[in-house]
Each structure stands twice: as C-alpha cells, then as structure tokens.
Amino acid sequence: MSKFTVSQTSFNAGELSPYMSARLDQARRSSGCKSLKNMLITPHGAVFRRSGFRFMGEALDHNPIEKNSNNNTLSSIYNIKVRLIPFVFNEDQAYLLEFSAGKLRIWHKDALLKNPTTNQEIVITTPFTDSVLPYLRCCQSGNTMYLVNPKVAPQKLLRLSETDWQLSGMTFSGTIPIPQNVKIVKVGSGSVKHAYVVTAVNIYGEESLPSVEISGLCASPLTATAYMTLTWNTVAEATTYNVYKQGGGAGVYGLISSGIVGLSFSDKGQSVNFNSKPPRSSILFNAPDSYPSCVQFYQQRLCFAASNKEPQTIWMSKAGTAENFNISNPLRDDDAITLTLASEKANAIRWLMSGKRLLVGTVDSEWAVSGRGGTPISPMSCEAERQSARGSSELQPQTVGDSVLFVQRGGNLVRELRYNLEIDGYAGADITILAEHLFRNRVITDWAFQQHPYSVVWCILDDGSLVGLTIISEHQIAGWHTHTSQGRFEGLCTIPGVNGDELWVVIMREIKDKTTGNTIQRRYIEKLETPFNSNHSQTGFFVDSGITYLGEATDSVNGLEHLEGLEVSILADGWVHPNVTVTQGKVSLKHKAQKIHIGLGYKSDLQLMPIEASNSSGICLNTPKRAVKAFVRILDSAGFLIGTNEETLKEIQLRKVQNRLGVTLPLFSGDCSAYLKSSVNNTSSLLLRQEEPLPFTVLATSLEIELGVDT
Template identity: 40%
Template sequence: MSSVTVTQNNFNGGELSPLMGARTDQTRYGNGCKKLHNMLVLPHGPATRRPGFQYLGECYYKDRYVRLIPFTFNADQTYILEFGHKYMRIWKDGGLVINKTGRPVEVHTPWTSELVPALSVCQSADVMFVACSAYEPCRILRKAHDVWHIESVRLGSRMKVPFLLDAKVKEKGTRDYSYIVTAIDPFTREESGPSESFTVKGPETISVDDPVTLTWESENKDAVYAVYKCWNESGKYGFVGQAKKRRWIDRGATPDFKEGFPIYRTMFQRADAYPSVVQFYQQRLCFAATNSQPQTVWMSRSGSYNNFNISDPLRDDDSIAATIAAERVNKIEWMLPGRRLIVGTAGSEWSLGGAENKAITPSSIKFERQSVIGAAPLAPLLVGENILFVQHGGKVIRELQYSLQRDGYMGTELSILSEHLFRDNPVVSWAYQQEPYSIIWCVLQDGSLVGATYERGHDVIGWHKHSSQGKFESVCCIQGKDGDELWCVVRREINGEERRYIERLVSYGAQDVTEQIFMDSAMSYRGEKTEVCSGLEHLEGKTVQILADGYVCPPQVVRNGRIQLPTPASVVHAGLQYTSELIPVEPEIVLTSGSSSGKARRVGRVCAKFHESAGVQIGAGASAPRDVAMRDEPGLDLPPALFSGEKVVDVSGGYAMQSDVVFRMEEPLPATLLSYTMQVEIGER
C-alpha cells in the first residue's frame, strides 16, 4: 500500500468532456474538472461560485419568446431593448424607461415573436438598423431618453431634388442644350438625385457674349448645386459647374463626361428582396442575403447610409453590389467589420475588401475565402482581435484569428475539449462579458446556460455549466457601473403558470457580505429593520432562501408575495436556491512501481485553500459531502466574516477504483476555491 499527496492549484481548464478521461498527457487535463456546475473559473486559476440573478421585471408577454438586444450610445448611456411579439420596450439602470405619463415606453414593431430571434442589427450613435427577411429594413431612433421611434429605411439621398428648372438665352438658336441640376450638402458632400432635365434652343456656340442662364427652385438650405449638361445626341450628361445660389450661367463650359449625376437604384421593394443581414464597414451601411440573392452584399455610398445611388460613370464613393462566386449557393448568415469585412455563410467564411488592401470602391472589390467551416445564423462576437462564431448546426464554437504570415484568418475550435456540453444541444443565444473576467455566455436549446472564461493571451479557455429553476432564453451584455452587466430572459413556472422574467447577473465580489447575493430571481430589501419582506409576488408559492444582515435564515414559502423573518433585519435578500458543485478530474498518480491505473484508491484527507468563502461542503468517494466550519461569530450586530485560508477535512472514503473529491455549495453564500490537496492511499491491486 502506498500513500501519496496530490495537489491541484488551477481549475481554469474548465469542465472537460468525458472523452478526455484518459488524456492525462493533455495540458488542460491537470487544470480541469469532471464537473463545474454553477461555478466560474477565473483567469488567475481559482474556481468561484457564480453570483445569483437579480429579478428586474416581467416581460410584456409571458407566453411568447422575448429577445434582449443591447443599445449603446456611449459608456454612460447604455440600454437594453426588449423585443417581443410586435413590440419593443426599453430598460436602463435595472428598470423600464418611463415616459412623461408615468407609463413604460413601448414601441410597436412589425416583427412577430417567431421572427425576433432572426433579427440582424447594427448601430450608429442614436440609430439602430434592423434587417429581417420578412420585412423591409427598419431603423430605431432614440430621440430622447424616453422618446423612441421606429421607421422604414428610406433609401436615397437626404438632399431634396431641385425643381422648376428653367433656362434663358438672348436669342433662340437651332441647337438643343439639356441641363440637369443636383443639390449637394457642403459638409458631407452627399448629392441629391437629378432634377428633371430642361432643354433649351440655343446658339450653335455658347459664349460669354451669348450665354445660357439657368435658374431653379430648391427646398434645401445652405446647399451647393452641381450642373450637368448634354450637348449632343448621345444623351450623356457631364459635369459643367457648381453654384452656391439657385442660378448658374453657362458661358460655353465643356461637359466632363467622367463625372455624371447620381442614378437612383430601386432596392428592397419586394417580399423576396428584403435583406436579412445588416452591418457597417468603411463608412458604408451594408445589407446582405435576400431570399432571391442569398450571396449578395449591397453597400451604401460612403458616408451616406441610406443612399444606394450610383453614377455614370462610377465614382469611388458610389454604392456597391457584390456577389460571392462560390461552388454552392450558401446564404450569408452574418457580417463583421475588421481589417476587412468578414462574411460568414452557411458553408464557408469570406473576407471582403478592396484590392491591394486599399479602401473598397465599385472598381476595387474582392472576396477571399478564409475557411470552409460554415456558420450558424447567430451574430459573431469580437473579442480583442479574434472573431468567435457558432459553427453551422450550433454545436461547435469556433475562433477566427488573423495570421500575419498568411495575411488571412485561421479557424480554431474552442469547444472541442468540452464538446459534451453542446452535444445535441445547440446554442440559441450568446453574449460576451468583457469585465471583470472575460466570459462568453451561451444559452443552449434546453434552457441551460454555458460559460467560457476566455483569455487567449494567457491561453485560458475554461468552460462551465449553469442552471436555475427555470430555462434561459436570451442573453446580452451592456457596460455598467461595476463592469459589464449580463442580462437574461428566464422562463420560470410559477404556480403551474409559465412566466418570463428579465433578470441580471449580480456584480462579482461585493466587499460587504450582507450585499452578496447567491440566489436566482432574487429581490432585496434595504431600510429600517423589519420582520416582513414583501415584493416577492413573482415567486408566489416558491420556496426561497433568505440572507438577512449576512445571516442565513431557514427557507420559507412565499405567500401573498411575502416572507416572515425570524428576527428583524435591515438588509434582506430572498430568491431561488441553486447548487454549485466542483469535482476535479481524477489525477494520474505515478508510483515508483509504475502507474496507479487499475489499482483501488482511498482519499483520507483533503486540505482546501479558500478565499473569502463560507457554506462549503466537502466529500470524497462514497462518503456524502459534509459541512466545513468556516465562519466565526464576530460579535453583536456584525455579520459573520468570510474565511480565507486552509481547511483540512478527514473524509475517510472507502477504497474504490475511482474516488472523486466533491466540493458543494448550497447555502446563499460565496465560495472561491484556490487549490486543494488530497492524501490518497493506493491499494496493492
């Protein structure tokens, strides 16, 4: 019989697939876990209990799908848009935005709950563009904090077309001269469509002594005007001059046929011609993937998002239409701007840019295939300089990294070591929470939540699984006061009725133990000491955990939206219980006689190192996890302090071929495991 000591001081390998059970040679095996449930791994190495979810409010429709979309104007002005069945509501600072009448701001939308998951969005300042294959493109405008509006995208120039064009000559001649005038914004240089042409009979040769005087009317203020002229039977117009007033004199100017007036393009007018994807790239608004042209990208004029006009001949800032030339007609699922415009289709990934790495123009544009993986319809995430996307089918997470050597992007699978989390369970929604721990959150089809702590610079990719007494449906992140906030739509069953709640992940690591919340759908009370807490109607009939002034109270059933405390308290949190559990991988122990494989083993003692923890249970093998005493009573009117340091537990498990160590947390208290050491006795056989 041999006795050995084994230590694991890093858990950021995350929860590993059962198929990794024998891969002791793999680097992440020694840092991984068999089970990591409702626990997060930190980039530094420890594993910590996930905070609870705070209840914010109920969705407008409780029986239909709801999606959350972030709206970020700047770091201080961030909103959450609640999209449901033909409506949109706005959330900010943990509550609904209220209008001047005291009612929540609500905007009627054309999208049903079945179409909401497929909406593609992109934002510029106070305007969000929305694309959906079932409706014409729309844009959502924030005109004030409590004034929001939705309208169809009106294609064309914002400049009004000049009208009532007229021309005068000293004496009428025999030669026809035709003119067209456009209006130009002097700041953005955006040009209107052409006026109606006006033809005048003039002299054979226009000169200073025999000019043509043009006049017109215009609704534009502070505009300049471009004049185009046709003087032969070709019908082509060329630029001849510019005017600051609504009058211009032709003294014999020769048309420049290399510069023609804009030509309006009719687009997105039919049911099969509505784009399903929208994005920005190089100061252009880009639409893509209609039902009739699933591999085509349309780009607006540079700096003019609604303007898809072209010129004859083409100019560099004209709008662009480009189609992927591929072996198969795979629909464009998403676009993402970067060094180039990255385009994900159902069969491959492409980059779109200008020739020789220059700005994209109508005459300088090319597609280059980057990989042949295939993408799901979910919009990708940009993490640093890397692009994360869900593979076609929804069960694999991929990463596109730019390679300087190949001057292109290379794809890597991020979920391969934890593939069991996604087996027959595709991703339906996801978001990236950059602060404080860089976590990718994925909602799976079964309603569970999966996270990945992702720090590519430190080679940290650790997956962890989360659940609640309900099913997650949608997630998104916005920047908050204490880092990024994760918002969720959670479907819960209350008294036999389906309800949909909007909840927010509680901030990590509050310093005061009385403010730490480790319950789901939780509500809080802060004020004078009380024995009765109300406001829990959303959990009517549910058994809730209670933390009052830092003390754990016995669970209670919510009745009439209330709970009764055993003693008065001034800071109370109540919510649904969830269990956190960590089971490290079984280490490969090398003995002087060889490997420990195939030999029975017994764990006799576990030494765990904690940081600001309480409420932990430890067990091993067949022995049930038992409580570890951590918190000492600090004195009157003070909450028990959290424990940091080492705790030694005699677990006395029996001999078995496998003897897992289990760390479990069920009380509404924080726990962070830094490392653990176990003493293992290896049998002779």
C-alpha cells in the first residue's frame, strides 16, 4: 500500500462535463470541477460563494397560479411574462426597464420611479403583448431607445427628464418638419410656368422632405426685372433653407439656391443644378409584414433588419440622422442604404451587432457588413462577407472585451466571434464544449454580461435554471458554474451600479396564501448582492429573495409577505439563527439583534474532478484507492462541510480555544484539515459545501490518497 497527495490550486476552468472525467491529458481538467454550484470564479483561480438575491419588489403583473394542498392547479391565469431591459445614459443615470404585457415601469437606484405630483408609480402603456416581449429587440443612443418586433411598428422611448418618459411610434423621413405655407409672387409678366419646392436644413446638415409644389406664370428666361419671389413659414429646427426648381421634364427638380438664411428667395434667372435634386422619402415599415425584427447603430446610422416580408434585408438611415431614411438623386455618400444579403437560400437575419464591421447573424451563417476597402459605409461603398456558417439563435449577442459571444442556432451552444488578423475576418470557437452537460436538451432563453467585478456572462435556460460563464479571454479563462434558488429564473439584465455592474433577475417563486394556505406563484424582481469583501460575517448577505433589517435591537421582523409560509435562513448580528417559517408576513427570533438578514437558504458546492493515480507506466484509471485526509486553504470564511460525497459530509469547526464564547467567530483565513470517511473505489473526489448564510472562499485543496487498499 502506498500514498500520494494531489493538490489543486486553481478552479477557474469551472464545472466540466462528465466526458472530461478521464481526460487527464487535457490541461483544463487540472483546474476544473465536477460540480461548481452557487460559487463564482476569480481570475486568480480561487472560487467564492455567490451573494444572495435581494428582494426588490413584485413584478407589475403577478396574477397567481393557485394550487390546493394536493398541488393541483386551481387557476391558470398566470401567463404574463416580464422582460428586463437596461437603459443606460451614464453610470449615474442607469435605469432598469420592466416590461410586462402592455405596460412599462422604470427602476432607478433600487426604487421605482414615481410621479412627483401624485407620488404614484410611473406606468407607461405600450403596444407590446406578452407574446412580443421575448422577441423585443432594442438599441439606445443618448436619451432615446429604439424598440422593434415583427408584430409591432417600431417604437421610440424618449427620456425627457428623470420622471418624464414618452413612448411613441416613429416616422422615417427625418425629424425636420417640411416648410409650410409656401407662397409665390411674380414681378413682371409672362405666360411660362415656373415651379418650385423648398426644404429646411438643420444645424447638422439634415434636410427635410420638399414642400408641396408652388408655381406661377412669368417671363422666360427670368431676369432682374421679371422674376419670381418665394416665401415660407419658419421651421423651428432649421438654420437654412434650400430651393429647387422644376425643369428638364415634369417632376424633375434641380437645386437653384442653398444655404438660404431668411424666409424668402427671388429667382432672377439663376442656373439650376439638376445633379442635385431634393430628397425622396422611402416607404418603410408601414404594414405588419414590413416591421423589422432587429435594430442596431453602426457608423452613425440607425440600422433595421429582417421584416417578415424581407427577412434578409438591412435598412440603414442617413449618416448622423437616426430617423431619416431619405435618399437623394443622384445618391450621396450620406444617403440611406438598403442592403439584401445574397445567399443560397432564404437566410433570415436574427441579430445585428456593431463593431469594427456590422456583424450580422442569420439562421444559417454569420456575416460582416462594411464599406469597401476600409472606407465608411455608403450607398456606393457597401459589401457583405460571410464569416462563418454556424447559424444563430434569436438572442442578441453579448460584447465581451474584444469578442462577441453569440448563441448558435439550436439555442444551447455559445460561440466566441473574434476578429482574426491572419484571415482578415471573424472566427468563432465553441466555449460550451467542456461543459456541454449543462446545456444538453436545454435552450438559452435570456442572457446578460456583468463586466465588473468578475466578468460573468449569465444565462437563463428554458428549465428556469441559471448558469454563469466567467470569461477573461486575455488570460485564457473560461469557466462555467451553475446557480440554483427556490424558484424559476425567467429574465435578467445588468446595469451599472455604485460597486460595479448589478445583475437584476425576474424569478418565479411559490409561497403560501395567508388566508387559504394554498400554494400560489409570485413573480419577483430581485438583485444579486455585491460580492462579499470583508472580514466580518455580519456584512455578508447570503440569502435569496432576502431583506435586511437594520435598526434598534429586535426579536421580530415584519415585511416578509413575499416569503409567506416558507422556511427562511437568518443571520442575526453575525450569528446563524435556526431556520424559522414566515407566518403572517413576519418571523420571531430567539434573541434580539440589530442587523438581520432574512431570506431563502441555498447550498454552495465545490466538488473536485475524480482523482486518478499514476505510476512510472503512466495513468492508472482503475487503481483501487481511498481518500484519507483533506487539506483546504480558505480565505475569510466560516465553518463548512467536507466529505467525499453527500453521505459522508461532516462539519469543519473553526472555533479555537482563544475564541471567547458568546462572541461571533472571526472569519478564518488559512489551512484546515479533516480526515475523510470514504470507501475504497476506483475514483476519489472531494466535496466542500457551505449551506449556512456565511461566506466561503476556497484557494486550494489537497487530498491524501491511499493506493492498493484491499477490497
């Protein structure tokens, strides 16, 4: 019988597929885990317990499904979905948009916006039904957000002030009004018709559509003594005006004068430039089958794509004018663009993403759209090149550093799309392959990227579970982890916060009706608490759907109606209180405390990959072995459970002789050890668990293994 020791000092490969259990030749296996649940990864290799989800409030529409004591559904009216979308003007002015069927509420700094006059929550009526919400796409520029769905005409959400928000439809001929009340006065006599139109131009050079034609009879040619004078009303947004004159055929106009500052112009025989004609409007998005399903900004143009009628077409606005899709005759470089991807089969566009080029994901492949030869995109310089033939789902991609992550067609595989200088194009690698078991027979329904503090892409699967990907490409870190709570995750998004990016979620939970005792479902808005960063357990928040009481010492806490009938976990002044059940919206404690965290408990697990033996001949997969002793290096942690599996877990006690009784234990940093109760088998592993509302960070582990034990 011999012994050997196996140490693991990094866990940042995350949870690995069972297919990886025997792959000792794969470098990522040595820093991977068999299970990583409710734990997050640091770039340094350590893993730590995620903080809890703090209860923020009920979703606007929360009609319940009620069940009786036999768990049979009494009503099934709960079918309203909630969608969370970030609206970020800057780090301080970051809002959370809560869309439900036909309604919109707005969160800011952890509270719902209210009307300053009535003190009522601001609720905006929208045309988005619950069937539309999962496929609602948006992009933002400053105080304006554009929202699209193929079932609804494009909408514009405008923030006029902190509490003044407007949602409206859009026009696509620019925002400058057409000059009105154009009149003509002739000087002299004659019988030749002279016809004109007038346009308005704003400070940014955006030109309106032409006015109605105005005409009169006068001499031909016009002279200083026989001429036509035009006048028009002021256009508030305009700084100058252009006048076009008809000639060269009916309806053909050419520029006769530009940059007019006043409200009148006299035609005394000036030459007409028929190479510069007034803008023409494009008839866009005016019927249900023409509504776009994608929207994005690229090179100062607002881009729409993929209507039911034209699924492979992209429409781009005039440069610098988001809502102007007018075109000139002849075309100019800043005119609106219409581009249809040329492919072998109908290849509907699923998403747009702005970058070095405009990336386009379709059902069958991924494309890059740009100007030719590195020039800015324009009607005369526009090309689309296929980059890969993977195919994309309908989820909007996530930008992570210098990469774009997108979900492949089928919904259960994530690829990284990155520009490759060697091929002068984009290539995509599968970053779910080592953790494919997490997505087997599942579909990603929503996701968001939380850049700070630990660069995590959060994904909700169609079974209501939550998984995360810690990804830092420059350090070759990409590790998956799973997260559970007593409920079903339905939606999520991230917004900037005081201490980094905040993750907000929509989660369905089952509670008890206070009157009937029947089970009902409620949809809640909750926010992931910032990662624990202290050496005092009192500051840790490790409960879900939780609240915090802070004030005079008390042994009774109210305000828990959202957890009615559920057993809750409690941390009172740093002490773990026995679990209690919420009754009539409150709980009673055995002792008074000033700082109390109350919410649903959850387990955080770190389980190592199976340990394999090796000798001079190589790896011995079938060698009988037994885990004898474990060493664990932890940081700012409390006591935890340790074992080789669920059945052998036992508690690691960190209380020392010098620790006074009646005082909360200081958090421990250092090495601790335990003898393990394990049987002889061909694989050995280690399971670490924290199930109390306390912090837990693991830096390294070491296992002492006995070989050749008689069976």
